[in-house]
Amino acid sequence: MNPHASQSATSIPVRSIRIAILAMGGEGGGVLANWLIDMARAHGYTAQMTSVPGVAQRTGATIYYIEMFPVAHIGAGQQPVLALMPVPGDVDIVLASELMEAGRAIQRGFVTPDRTSLIASSHRVFSMTERIAMADGRVDEQALLTACRTAANRFISFDMMRMAEQSGSVISAVMFGALSGAGLLPFDRQAYEDTIREGGIGVQASLRAFNAGFSAASGDLITPPSELARPAKPTPFEALHRQSREQFPLQAQELIGAGIDQCLDWQDPAYARLYLERLQPFAAFDQARGDSAYTLLLEVARQLALTMSYEDTIRVADLKIRSSRFERVAEEVGLKDGQLMEIREYLHPRLQEIVETLPAFLGRFIVTTGWLKSLIERLTSEGKTVETTSIRGFVMLYLVASLRRWRRSNLRYAYEQKTIQHWLDQVMETAKRDYGLAIELAELRGLVKGYGDTHARGTDNFNRICAIIPELEGPQASQTVMALRKAANADDTGKALDALLIPLHKQYHHQERT
């Protein structure tokens, strides 16, 4: 080792404390950064902060960078030179307002195992890419958490957003509390609280949020990502569930139980029995095959329950008028005592949906009666808003929901049951020759969902892919269908699906001829 280098290294008395804050617009990252420099300056440090906001103010991510240097170590005539941006591998504390932002901090090299304490909220603010996906485009939260745990010297994480909401404040105050609770800076709790008080804006709420963050961080609490919210189960119909337990393997109980509840909620016990009847051949098939995982049964059970409880106008009205729904909305909008609430639905029922909801004879009558058909078409050419909390609006939806009694006799029911049966038959047929392909075909049914244009597009994609399945052979078949399903979900113009399907058609057409 060179004597000069080691000498100069040891002659450096102290280094600045280096802090990076990653936050998004509106989260109070700037307030947090200002608190930090105000606190540092009031407690024997000189501090500098800078940021690169620019267009990031409009929903983008901003990095604030802070350095603090103890005044006691500054000699006469000296001034520390503080940097304007973090150097990878050289940051002491990183505060991230959200989990993906914590991941970004790691990618940018700000979080390193030898030095960095990472304080990050465990909640997610989904990116545009995640939000516009046609199915589930969310990134792997566990991977983000694993990366944080691995990269950081110390990792402190909990749902700071929920805490902020509960305290009636913003996330920056919880983060400030977490920083204090973690004891990472040479300032005591009083110093933090005084800084908030001197800020003078929303002091009480900020202090509540600060306290919550402090308590959570002082115990290094690492909470798992927020649990999937499950609604209270509807009253179980014991006889059906008993039947399910007797006829189906243990592994499938939970899923089939949910399927039974879905069918009961959608129609009646007879319909749920039909669900179980339809499932039995698949249970038998898996059993005969010796597949203890019951993979096909499970997928069919899931998709069948969903496709049998297709969304018609009766279903929509039924769900909209429930008192449990009114309560949920009140909770979601944070309705307080003394406030009243009105709910208006944005509905757009079209001729077809009306016709297929009515008993078949009525539906057919409308379609064949020119003047009536065009009258209804005219009346439904534009969307309607219905005030469910008004007597008029409620009664209207109530009446539509009451059509449930005659649902079995409407056109849509007949159509759906036919296509469901056809799909089930095709899955069973396919299972006999290629089990993996059958599972894919079962999952493919998930493309058919929603209402209006979404439903039409999904059905079309489903039918197009189904049509090619009989021609698919060989070990690649199931993977081909999986790729097609993903392509169907890649965009809503059908471009990605076309790109895969058209060459396939050509290939098989060619094979047929030769």
Add this chain to the structure above:
Amino acid sequence: MAERSFKEEVKSLRLGAGEEFHGEGILAITKALLESGVSYVGGYQGAPISHLMDVLADAEDVLNSLDVHFESSASEATAAAMLAASVNYPLRGAVTFKSTVGTNVASDALANLASGGVTGGALIIVGEDYGEGSSIMQERSHAFAMKSQIWLMDPRPNLPKIVDCVRKGFELSEASNTPVMLEVRIRTCHVTGQFTASDNIRSAFTLKDALENPVRDTNRIVLPPASYLHEKEKLEVRWPAATQFIRDHKLNEFFDGDLNDIGIVMQGGMYNTTLRALELAGLADPFGNTRVPLYVLNVTYPLVDEELIGFTAGKKAIMIVEEGAPEYIEQTVATLLRRADIQTKIHGKDMLPMGGEYTGLVLKAGVGQFIQTYHPELVAAAPLNSGDNRLKSALAALDGQVHGRPPSFCTGCPERPIFTAMKLVERELGAHHVACDIGCHLFSILPPFNIGSTTMGYGLGGASASAFNIKGENKASKRAISIMGDGGFWHNGLLSSVGNAVFNKSDNVMIIVDNGYSAATGGQDILSSHHKHDTRSTQNSIEKAVRGVGVEWVHTLTRTYDLKAMIRTLKEALTSTEPGPKVIVAQSECMLNKQRRERPLLNKAIQDGKRVVRDRFGVDPDTCTGDHSCIRLSGCPSLTLAPNPNPLRREPVTKVINSCVGCGHCGEVSHAAVLCPSFYKASIINNPDRNDTRKQKWRQRVIGFLQRRHARTLASNAAGH
């Protein structure tokens, strides 16, 4: 009214001699202008210098007491032309804008100004929007300084130094009769710090004195033969005067070090990051004591030959730290040393990247390589770090899990429905060529809208579609659409885009987004701002202006959220047989500004017990099927995802979070695009009146009865009756 109020910041403009100033770099510059005795300040807002403009706009009384005229210029060209006041009179003036975009616009006036030269100090403060977070093309202002011979200062990013450079900048300008450009980068504008203030100075010679005693000198006007005289004067008189001043006043700084055979020459703005790189290499301490000699150019143009030669002579090698391309300083140094026959090796762009921001990481590597080359004994072997593997595995886990967060329209933004309408019209009439402009609306080019092909400059949206103007038999079946904001419209668009389209008989469609502010730059007022203003003329209609230059087909939509009207008007504009440009003025107030203005008032009204109705939207998770069409047609930040409450479903449902401002766009979208019945509007009535309560009582009776009945049916169903 700008996005926020700057009354607090204005206080620090009043500080007197000896008092300590605390605040951001750009505010320190503002204060330094007043301490330098400016008579007038102009400029055009844009990050990172918007703050200077915003603070002065709120500082009326301070400016009045000092007889300083401040104006928000119509464009950077206007601002630069304003400096003409310093040509004949001993008046100090400053203008500011974002660079290089603003300097591009200003360069006509700047070139004329630099040619004739100035009497009073003229300072051009450019916010160099380069590197991370930049929103513009990556270029250097340096080129403008060189081509027009305007001196360029690039101070160390430290408040006392920046303030000193402002003061010295005026003196340099006067000593050399040349305008001076002060370049400050984004981080420098936002950096916090302190300096000891001086008293503000009121200029002894005022604008009033000038107006009442006009002076003219044809030798200062750019017209032959004076223009030839200017060139000669620039090179033979003003240049030597400048270098003399720079040397005499020690504007550039030398920092000694014991490693005498090498040295680093840098732009002032690069100082802190370079020093951090040296500190990390163990060659400097936190106070700037360095072992490598440094020559810091607080003036990057012109270079002072004597200083440079003095620093370099006798060294084995120097490194030049110069951000951006091309490497103007390095080239000049090479010529200089070659001419002086000095054999010192020059490093710079061979060890540092040609383009891109010089971040800590970049400089650590580049400076490291320089030291390694000439003093390998000083480079400690990198210690074995057990953390490296951990970091690697963390990065592997993150692969593909971190998405970019490109800027997008704010919650409730009135521009969103315009682009939703365009997407829906596209489904019917096919895709069109869309020419974009500068402003928030440019976010349309990103997901989820993906609309727009080019952006050619502020107010040039329409102009950039002007080639698509086919007449006669060969007429295309589609028209080009161009988009322009109200900011761009008043900056340049009225003439360059609209007037041009009228004159050239274009049939194209122009959408002018009239949100009442120059929103993208921070919500500053403009000619057509919708509210009254005490000291500016606002409420000047865009439609009138457009008709004034000869447009016949103009439709003003007063509520962009009316998606149906938007779609209808757009279709009409694309299909109308009427000749000439079709202009749609789409009006609704910028939501960011609207919320800032209205929210406190509403909260107060609620506290005062007044009846206030607040709308917000929601999605029923049990009817949402997780297709997210609604998000793809809107992109509103309040529309996000939540786990699906149905255990059978895997796709997350759409959820409206509490940041929703109730603009109603998502509801309109679900109507217009026939999406799904999941959207609802919840109107929350605060302090309901007697009428509300009476209505509620009746509703509860009837609805409650039916709901209980419905629940019984469901329960009996589930019980198997």
